[in-house]
Amino acid sequence: MNDHGPTYGRSGGEHRVLEPVGGEPLTATRLDALAELWDGEVRLDLEAVVLSARGHRTWTDRLGTDPVRLTAAFAETLAERGGLGPEAGDATLIGRVAAVGTAHPHPVDAGERVAVALPATAVPLFALPSDGWDGGRVIGLHGHAVLPAAAVTIPVGDAPPELAAVLAAVADLPSSLASGQRTVIVGTEQPAGSVAVAVASSQLRHVTAVVGSLAGARLARALGADRTAVAAVRDPVAGADHVLAASGGRPDLVVLADPAGAALAARLAPAVQVLTDPVTAPEVAASVLRHARAAGRGAAIHAGRGVTADRGAALRGLVAERSVLLAALRWQAGVGALPTFPPTGDDLETT
Structure with missing residues (x-):
């Protein structure tokens, strides 16, 4: 029942499952x-959980928007399950490290304010929602969480909870971006897409960013894209022709940060890296494979993303080098305005 010794516990936290016995934390009741x-675990003093837009919509569609009713239902779930419910599968926990097991495999310091790069539903919690929750995506929490050895925590300093959640979600990308010298990135206006543009350009790849507007094109250029293509991702046939013309040829890798662009990605390259979380989506x-078959094409899929072994250090370095990336992530988190840039001489030519 243990990975490294009698007091280490299971890396994924299976030893914390009460029902069903032997079950997985993500689906346990x-x-x-x-x-x-246990020696491999971390205790976190909780500050908040940040629901994704999709998870928050699921929650409010079922219960309405009355904060009192939402708070009561949220507290009931925490009490009954010892954790969050299904609507929080792609949510992010934020808190301060209270205690670190003697054999925890990551270099975590007590007192750090961190976001957790692990599906929040898989984490045991002893907590209650804070008073004054307005029914929004950020829910204050009083209590603690127990993180298994497999959980990676991302230091977030004094970042607002919404931004902290975004940083945790994209912290792995500097090391997880698949190889491809001619790269097309679909969904630059999404956090993962913005980071992918910055990472790929820092690695001196030829980057074409698929965007939805001229403002998005200017943002992509500021992040380091060589070329941009304003294309409607829901019209994959015309969109693919436009992207291929803008990029000057067929890419060897498409990075898909916007799920709506699955059909477009399937028509562009022999390899597609999906940046959506495979657990929650x-x-x-x-969908990419289905569209590729329908178009008579083959496509290799890179759906996995590596563990954030450096706890986000490479991302923090990239943000420090490129202030525009932090501005973009703040905008995408909803805590800042869309960065604006003066037009460049080739805006019309490249879009």
Whole structure:
């Protein structure tokens, strides 16, 4: 029942599952956050959970928008399950490290304010929602979480919760971006797409960014894209022709940050990297393959993303080098305005 010794626990936190016995934390009906800390674990004093837009919509569609009713239902789920419910599968936990097990595999320091790069539903919690929740995406929490050895925490300093959640979601990209010298990135206006443009350009690749507007094109250029293509991702036939013309030839890698562009990505390259979380959106890679077959093409799919072994250090370095990337991520998190840039001489030519 353990990975490294009798007091280490299971890396994925399976030893914290109360029901069903032997089940997976992500789908368990009851988790245990009260037992003593195992050597491989971390205890986190909770600050907040940040729901994704999709998770928040699922929650409010079911219960309405009354904060009192939402708070009561949220507290009931925490009490009954010992963790968050299904609507929080792609949510992000934020808190301060309270205690670190003696054999925890990552270099975590007590007192760090961190975001957790692990599906929030898989984490045992002993917590209550804070008073004054307005029913929005950020829910204040009082209590603690127990993180398994497999959970990676991303230091977030004093970043607002919404931005902290975005940083945790994209912290792996500097090391996880698939290889491809001629790269097309679909969904630059999404956080993962913005980071992918900055990463690929920093690696001296030839980058074409597919965007939805002239403002998006200017942002992509500022992030380092060589070329941009304003294309409607929901018209893959015309969109593919436009992207191929703008990029000067067929790419060897398409990076898909916007699931709506699955059909477009399937028509562009022999290899597609899907940046959507495979746990919370497993259908995106299958959609790319389905569209590729319908178009009579083959496509290799890169659907996995590596563990953030450096705890986001490479991303922090990239943000420090490119202030526009931080501005873009703040805008995408909803805590800043869309960065604006003066037009360049070739805006019309490249879009």
